[in-house]
Amino acid sequence: MITSLLAGWLGVLVIQVLCLLFLFARTAFRPVPTPVGAPSAAQGVTVVVCANNEHDNLLELLPMLTAQDYPLFEVLVMDDRSTDLSDVLLEELVPLLPNLRYIRVDVEAAHVTPKKYALTIAMKKATYPTVLLTDADCRPASDQWLAGMVAPLQSPSTEMVLGISPYSRRPGFLNFLIRSETLFTAVQYVSMALAGRPYMGVGRNLLYRRDLFFRHKGFYSHMRVWGGDDDLFVNEAATPQNVAVSLHPDTFTLSTPKETWADWKRQKQRHLAVGKHYKTGDKLWLGLITGTHVLSWLLGLLVAGYVVWLILTHQTTLLYQPLLLITTGLFVLRFGLFWGIIGRISHRFDQLVRWYAMPATDLTLAVYYCLSTARMVFTWRRKQTGW
Structure with missing residues (x-):
């Protein structure tokens, strides 16, 4: 024995x-290029934020997004059926913050999950050919976040950039578990991408070209799956040639972790359900x-x-x-x-x-x-x- x-x-x-x-x-030993700041001439980018009852988060996040050091971009907020007066806040902020606009989604489509429906509308209505996704409860690490995430697109073959989104540190074992699991998940998807086998990314910090989205018919193959608007799309559309990763700390977004075991359990159940739809390999x-x-x-x-x-x-x-x-x-x-x-x-x-x-x-x-x-x-x- x-x-x-x-x-x-x-x-x-x-x-x-x-x-x-x-x-x-x-990932551990890959050189990280020094940020060069925003280019003088750059392609336009639409930063997309889907928000459902995120009034307070939007109030804090949107000034940080509109203050990004980048010459040509817009911030598009998809107000997804919010009931916390988010639309009133957005109406007030539009004249005050440059490059900000929003679209109100009042209905829930029967054939697709709410966030994927809102994101699909955002892809159709975005002004610029490249979109950068984040969530309302995330915060960019610096005003170089946008420029740093766009920088890998200088390679003509690159159509998608995977970013990093650490969770903030809080006391308690649950937070330690969340940070540990998030770390190892990031280690895996970044390392696999660098090895030529990209399989997922996180919607808290993810950039891709709109043309890539429409070539793959958006979320059509998994539109009824609850979740997966980030990792399932990456799993389907990413190739060894069209994906880059951004590892500079200035390009991270800091996220707010779940604070109760019940909330975290629901989140993990959704993630595990999505994982079943990955490619077999x-x-x-x-x-x-x-x-x-x-x-x-x-x-x-x-x-x-x-x-x-x-x-x-x-x-x-x-x-x-x-x-x-x-x-x-x-x-x-x-x-x-x-x-x-x-x-x-x-x-x-x-x-x-x-x-x-x-x-x-x-x-x-x-x-x-x-x-x-x-x-x-x-x-x-x-x-x-x-x-």
Whole structure:
């Protein structure tokens, strides 16, 4: 039994080490260009914000958006059936803030989810050929956000730019979990994009050309899926040639995290439901990364427990077997690489998680992914059996 456990653990650890060294290290050590400021002549950009009852957030966000250091842009707010007087606020702000306009959406379409309906209207009504998406509860890191996100479009083949959107730091374990999961999600989608396999982005900070949107018929293939207006569109439209990533801190948007377990649970349920619609190859890659992450800890604990049992029963000879020593050493190497590489990325991503908390993040993510998988399996079985 111990030999089988060690062999399985060894294989899992080899995959993890390879992912860290040859995939995630791309993000950890990729040079970040120095921002050059807004160009004197640039293509026009429409910044799109979909808002549903976001009066207070809009009041704070819109002056920051209209103050971006960029020569040609507009801010288009889609007021999606708000009942908190957002339309009154927008009416008052339009004469005061340059480049601001809004469109009121009063109906909910039967054939498409509300946000996708609002975004589709925004794509049709946008003044400029490039759109930059963010949410009402996000804040740009600087007045160079817009210029920095547009900069990769200087390459003629680039049609989409994936941005970073860290969550703000709050006290409590829930916030730590959110920041840890957000960090590793960003590590995965950025690293995969740099490796030529882009599969998702976040609508809190995402830029693409309108022509790309209409060539792929917008959200047609998933218009009834609740969510996915960002990652499912990227999963469908992104190619190794047309995607760039923006890693400079000036181009980040800082987001507000959920503050209750119930709100966070609903958000994650929506995300997991969307993930089922990814391309098969992308689901396999993500399953390999997260599955080996979980197993690296789970098999390690099983091996440790078995070794303790051997010691207690005075069967200590196996402790000196080369396979046990090699596998344990590889786990230590994997642990150190995770701490170093993911910790370096976290530092680049606005210190989503402090370096000294990285071991806790490592273990927390393993437990989180294990429980999420168990829950999905349980839900699937319940649907299949009806109990």
